[in-house]
Amino acid sequence: MPSICSVSVRAPLAALSVAVLMALAPVPALAAAAAPVAADKAAVAGDDSAAARFKALYTREWKWRQAQFAGGDDEDGPQGQPAARLPKVDPATQAERERYWAQVLKELDAIDAKQLEGEDPVNLEVFRQQIQSLLANQRVRQYEMPFNSDSAFWTNLGFTARRSFRDVDGYERYLGQLRDIPRYFDEQIVNMRAGLKRGFSVPRVTLTGRDVSIKEVVDAKLEDNLLYTPFKKMPATIPAAEQARLRAEAAKAIDASVLPAYRKLLRFMQDEYTPQARTTLAAEKMPGGEDYYRAKIREFTTLDLTPQQIHRIGVEEVAKIRAQMEQTIVKTGFKGTFPEFLHYLRTDPKFYPKSGDELLMRASWLAKRVDAEIGNYIGLLPRQRFAIKPVPPDLAPFYTAGRGGRDVYLVNTYDLPSRPLFNLPALTLHESAPGHSLQMSLAAEHEGLPDFRRYTYISAYGEGWALYTEKLGIEMGMYDTPYDYFGYLTYQMWRASRLVVDTGVHHLGWTREQSLAFLRDNTALSEHEIETEVDRYIGWPGQALSYYLGQMSIERSRAKAEQALGEDFDIRAFHDAVLALGSVPLPVLERRVDRFIEESRAKAAEKKRDAAAKKGAAAG
Structure with missing residues (x-):
C-alpha cells in the first residue's frame, strides 16, 4: 500500500499527498x-x-x-542525508x-x-x-487540506525522526528541521484556516482520535519523545563530546521549538479545526466538488472515467468475486451461510496471532517463501533488501494492516484480534515482494530512466502492480489452505468494493454507515479494519480507485500477450517489461505491452529461423 499512495516518491509507505515528493536539497x-x-x-x-x-x-x-x-519526507534522499529545513508551504x-x-x-x-x-x-x-x-x-x-484520516504533515516528520544519521552533518541538518517546525506548522495552520473558510476540509466524522499523534509528542518526556529518537543511539564514529553537544542542542530545540509548535497545533485541531470541519462526506459537496472529484479520479487512476462508470465496474466485479468466495467456502467444509462464515472467521481465535512477534515471524516466513519462487516469475531482481518491522505505536491505531516501501515492510501489530492470519499471504505479497518493495526498488535502480520516473510513484501503476502480485501468489503456490485462498479473495473483494464505496460516498451520497455495511457484508475484514478503511476513503477521495483499476489493466495486458503469443509467451519477460517502466500511467503500460508482443514475435520468428538453418546445415 505503499500502500500508503499519486505522484509521490513513497506514496505507499508515507501516504503522501501528490505534492510531497522526494527531498534532496535545501529549499x-x-x-x-x-x-x-x-x-x-x-x-x-x-x-x-x-x-x-x-x-x-x-x-x-x-x-x-x-x-x-526538501524536508517534507527525506526517507529516500541520497546517502540518507536529511534536508536542513522543512518545506515552505x-x-x-x-x-x-x-x-x-x-x-x-x-x-x-x-x-x-x-x-x-x-x-x-x-x-x-x-x-x-x-x-x-x-x-x-x-x-x-x-x-489547504494537508492531511487526511490516514496520514498528515506532522506524522510525516516521524519518518525522518525514526532514522539514524551517520555523521555530525546529518544531525545538524535534522536539528535545523526541528527548529523550523514552528514556522512550518504556522504556515500549515494558515492554509487550513483558509480551507475551513471556504468549506474545504477533512470531514469531521473522520477526525475522532486523530489528534493522538500530536498529543503523544506534547506529553512525552524528552527520552520518550518521537522527535528525539535519532539522539538515543548515535554512531560511535561521532566523538562523545560531540554527541553530548548534539543531544543538548536537541533538548533545547524540542523545548523551545517543537513542544510549543505541537501544543499550538493541538489547540488548533481541538478548538478550531474539528468543530468547524465540514459535516458532509462527499467530495462533490465541497466548493467546486464535482470538478475536484473528477480531477482526483484522473490523478489516481490516470484514466478518464466517470464516477458512474467506475461504480458500475465495481458492482460487476464484486458480484464475480462473491461467487468465487461462495465456492471457496464449500471447499472449507463449512455448512453455514455466507454471513455465518464471515462471523466464524472474525471470531474464532485459531485464525489470529497470539502475539505481535508471531505475526511478524509469520510475515517473515512468507516473505522467504516468496524468495524461493520469485526467480521463476521475474527475471531482473533488485539489489535492495527490505526489513520487516512493526508499525510504530504512534501510527498503529489508525494505520492499515501493512505498508511497503523500498527498504521496509511494516506490519501492524496493534489490536491483534483484527489481524487475521489468513489475510497475511496476500498482504505480504502486496507490500513486500513481488509487490511494492520489489517494484519501487527496481525503478530506483533503473539507471536508464530519468529520475522523475525512477523516484516518483503513480498510484494506478504501483497499486495495480501490487494487487496483481496477490493474484500471482496463486501461481506461486502461496495460498496453502482454502482459508488462505479466501483471504486472498477477501482482499480482492476489498479492493473491488473500494470502487463501489469511494464513488458511493463522493458521488452518490452514501453515508458512513452504508459504506461500513457494504464492507461488512462482502469482506472478511475485521471491524477495526473496516472502520479505518472507510474513514480513509472518506478523507482521501479517489485514491482507493487506483488499486483494482490498475490490476485490471495489467491483467488485460497479460491476457492479450498470452493470446497473441501462445507458446512463445514468456512470463518472466512479460513481468520484466512491465517493471522496467518505473511508474507510468495505465495507457502507457498497455502500449508498452503491445510493443512487447511485437518484440516477442520478432524474437520467436528469429529463433525459429535459426533453428531451421541449423537443422538444414546438419542435414547437409
Whole structure:
C-alpha cells in the first residue's frame, strides 16, 4: 500500500499527498529556483533539438521540484542525508508553484513529440501526467487540506525522526528541521484556516482520535519523545563530546521549538479545526466538488472515467468475486451461510496471532517463501533488501494492516484480534515482494530512466502492480489452505468494493454507515479494519480507485500477450517489461505491452529461423 499512495516518491509507505515528493536539497529562494527558460538552452550548448529541449526542461523541473519539497519526507534522499529545513508551504509559495508548473506545461506543449525518439515519447507522456497532476492540485488548493484520516504533515516528520544519521552533518541538518517546525506548522495552520473558510476540509466524522499523534509528542518526556529518537543511539564514529553537544542542542530545540509548535497545533485541531470541519462526506459537496472529484479520479487512476462508470465496474466485479468466495467456502467444509462464515472467521481465535512477534515471524516466513519462487516469475531482481518491522505505536491505531516501501515492510501489530492470519499471504505479497518493495526498488535502480520516473510513484501503476502480485501468489503456490485462498479473495473483494464505496460516498451520497455495511457484508475484514478503511476513503477521495483499476489493466495486458503469443509467451519477460517502466500511467503500460508482443514475435520468428538453418546445415 505503499500502500500508503499519486505522484509521490513513497506514496505507499508515507501516504503522501501528490505534492510531497522526494527531498534532496535545501529549499532555495523561489526566484532562484525558477531559472529562466534561457538557462535551458545554454545548458544544451546550442542544441535546440526537441530531445535536447525536453531533457533540459525535465532536468530543470525535477531539480526545482526536489528543492521545493526538501524536508517534507527525506526517507529516500541520497546517502540518507536529511534536508536542513522543512518545506515552505505559505500561500505565496503555493502561488509561485502554480505559476511555475503552468509555465513548464506551456514549454512542454511547445515540444513536438513527433521529433522525439527512443524512450523519450514515453518520458514525455509520463512527465506530462506528473506536471498536470501537480498543477491540478495547486489549482484546487489541495494544500489547504494537508492531511487526511490516514496520514498528515506532522506524522510525516516521524519518518525522518525514526532514522539514524551517520555523521555530525546529518544531525545538524535534522536539528535545523526541528527548529523550523514552528514556522512550518504556522504556515500549515494558515492554509487550513483558509480551507475551513471556504468549506474545504477533512470531514469531521473522520477526525475522532486523530489528534493522538500530536498529543503523544506534547506529553512525552524528552527520552520518550518521537522527535528525539535519532539522539538515543548515535554512531560511535561521532566523538562523545560531540554527541553530548548534539543531544543538548536537541533538548533545547524540542523545548523551545517543537513542544510549543505541537501544543499550538493541538489547540488548533481541538478548538478550531474539528468543530468547524465540514459535516458532509462527499467530495462533490465541497466548493467546486464535482470538478475536484473528477480531477482526483484522473490523478489516481490516470484514466478518464466517470464516477458512474467506475461504480458500475465495481458492482460487476464484486458480484464475480462473491461467487468465487461462495465456492471457496464449500471447499472449507463449512455448512453455514455466507454471513455465518464471515462471523466464524472474525471470531474464532485459531485464525489470529497470539502475539505481535508471531505475526511478524509469520510475515517473515512468507516473505522467504516468496524468495524461493520469485526467480521463476521475474527475471531482473533488485539489489535492495527490505526489513520487516512493526508499525510504530504512534501510527498503529489508525494505520492499515501493512505498508511497503523500498527498504521496509511494516506490519501492524496493534489490536491483534483484527489481524487475521489468513489475510497475511496476500498482504505480504502486496507490500513486500513481488509487490511494492520489489517494484519501487527496481525503478530506483533503473539507471536508464530519468529520475522523475525512477523516484516518483503513480498510484494506478504501483497499486495495480501490487494487487496483481496477490493474484500471482496463486501461481506461486502461496495460498496453502482454502482459508488462505479466501483471504486472498477477501482482499480482492476489498479492493473491488473500494470502487463501489469511494464513488458511493463522493458521488452518490452514501453515508458512513452504508459504506461500513457494504464492507461488512462482502469482506472478511475485521471491524477495526473496516472502520479505518472507510474513514480513509472518506478523507482521501479517489485514491482507493487506483488499486483494482490498475490490476485490471495489467491483467488485460497479460491476457492479450498470452493470446497473441501462445507458446512463445514468456512470463518472466512479460513481468520484466512491465517493471522496467518505473511508474507510468495505465495507457502507457498497455502500449508498452503491445510493443512487447511485437518484440516477442520478432524474437520467436528469429529463433525459429535459426533453428531451421541449423537443422538444414546438419542435414547437409
